Ligand code: 5GP
């Protein structure tokens with residue numbers, strides 16, 4: 436999708452701080468980190484929200500990539516959080532599906 440920020444990153448037109456890339460997935464550091472480690476994991480194909488995801492394999496890959504990156508970033512033992520914001524009530528601002536991986540400090544619950 437030409438006017439989508441994360442599609443531009445997936446296409447290499449904009450270069451974020453990439454921590455993982457394979458044929459189907461890109462993971463990069465959030466520009467406005469909410470925790471010492473804040474990574475976004477996206478499918479390279481344009482999927483606007485979690486409501487639109489119908490690819491079971493992609494759903495699994497996104498989650499397993501988050502877990503793998505959590506290990507790589509040294510978060511696995513202390514713990515971390517994965518978040519997918521969906522639409523207005525979820526607080527979604529970028530309408531290209533992404534999994535937030537947050538860690539490196541004690542996170543509070545419940546979210547705001
Ligand atoms: P959402 O609120 O849609 O779940 O999260 C969107 C995330 O994208 C936010 O955490 C925001 O900081 C991040 N973001 C927005 N624009 C950019 C950008 O240009 N580069 C990077 N790396 N992250 C961005």
Ligand code: ZN
Nearest residue numbers: 439442481531
């Ligand atoms: Zn997109």
